[in-house]
Amino acid sequence: MKTLADDIVETMEVQCLSICSVTEMARLVGEPVPNVAAAFTALGEAKRAIVVRRGKGKGTLYLASNNHPELVCCNCHREYTRGKKSKAVACSQSCANSFSWKKPGAAARRIAAISAQRQTPQGKANSIARNKKRWSDPEQHARLIAANKRAWANPVTKALRAAAIRNAHSTPEKRALYSEMRKRHWADPEKRKKMIAGIKRSKGSPEARAKFSKLLKDRWADPVMRKKYLAAVRRNARDPKLREANKLRMRKLWQDPEFFKMRTPGARSAASKRGYETRRKNAEQRT
Numbered sequence: 001m002k003t004l005a006d007d008i009v010e011t012m013e014v015q016c017l018s019i020c021s022v023t024e025m026a027r028l029v030g031e032p033v034p035n036v037a038a039a040f041t042a043l044g045e046a047k048r049a050i051v052v053r054r055g056k057g058k059g060t061l062y063l064a065s066n067n068h069p070e071l072v073c074c075n076c077h078r079e080y081t082r083g084k085k086s087k088a089v090a091c092s093q094s095c096a097n098s099f100s101w102k103k104p105g106a107a108a109r110r111i112a113a114i115s116a117q118r119q120t121p122q123g124k125a126n127s128i129a130r131n132k133k134r135w136s137d138p139e140q141h142a143r144l145i146a147a148n149k150r151a152w153a154n155p156v157t158k159a160l161r162a163a164a165i166r167n168a169h170s171t172p173e174k175r176a177l178y179s180e181m182r183k184r185h186w187a188d189p190e191k192r193k194k195m196i197a198g199i200k201r202s203k204g205s206p207e208a209r210a211k212f213s214k215l216l217k218d219r220w221a222d223p224v225m226r227k228k229y230l231a232a233v234r235r236n237a238r239d240p241k242l243r244e245a246n247k248l249r250m251r252k253l254w255q256d257p258e259f260f261k262m263r264t265p266g267a268r269s270a271a272s273k274r275g276y277e278t279r280r281k282n283a284e285q286r287t
């Protein structure tokens with residue numbers, strides 16, 4: 001079957017064209033410009049013709065016959081000149097660098113080498129120093145924040161990043177580390193105060209409360225989840241160890257004078273002040 005690329009090569013030969021722009025070729029073969037541009041790139045990659053880029057910015061793509069007299073950069077496809085003894089296949093050092101990354105397997109190999117280097121103690125220290133420097137510069141800081149926001153707004157990037165973060169942080173070592181860290185933080189009165197304030201701020205807003213309330217109601221309305229929840233509730237209610245732990249936890253909670261103040265107005269009116277006092281006294285007597 002004759003493809004668009006075949007058609008283009010044939011047109012170049014029949015019309016004796018030495019060089020032809022995308023738009024001109026699109027007109028000659030009667031195909032949309034994007035299709036012709038894609039066919040040009042494919043022909044260049046298959047080395048069936050030379051692709052040339054001319055003009056400012058992105059420029060215009062041309063297809064040149066194989067006896068094109070000029071040198072064409074392997075990376076940007078712009079025409080360039082080189083010294084008599086030079087064997088450069090790219091127009092500039094940056095194009096040579098960029099092209100070297102496009103060689104099959106090269107990118108994967110280099111990324112592996114770089115990340116191995118970054119994992120060494122010296123590499124880690126360098127990364128931290130570099131990042132600190134970047135973050136302390138207000139201009140760079142603002143730029144980084146904007147770039148981050150842009151990236152996270154893209155649903156595909158967001159999903160990929162979230163998965164990467166989840167994978168990186170869910171190893172047994174990391175989980176143990178975080179668990180230990182949380183316990184340490186909760187034991188520190190200053191940190192504890194800060195964390196409680198933070199939680200109240202983020203979870204205590206009317207919007208957040210409405211959101212979680214709806215989430216929970218929806219879960220309970222879902223027959224599958226409901227079955228699961230009920231089974232768990234029954235299982236826990238029968239577990240002597242859990243029952244004992246829960247009893248002690250509740251007793252401690254009721255003994256805490258702050259507990260009543262911490263409760264929401266709704267919960268407070270549900271368990272009236274007097275009820276609270278009674279429960280607190282009862283709890284005290286039991287210890």
Ligand SMILES: [Zn+2]
Nearest residue numbers: 073076091095
């Ligand atoms: Zn170039």
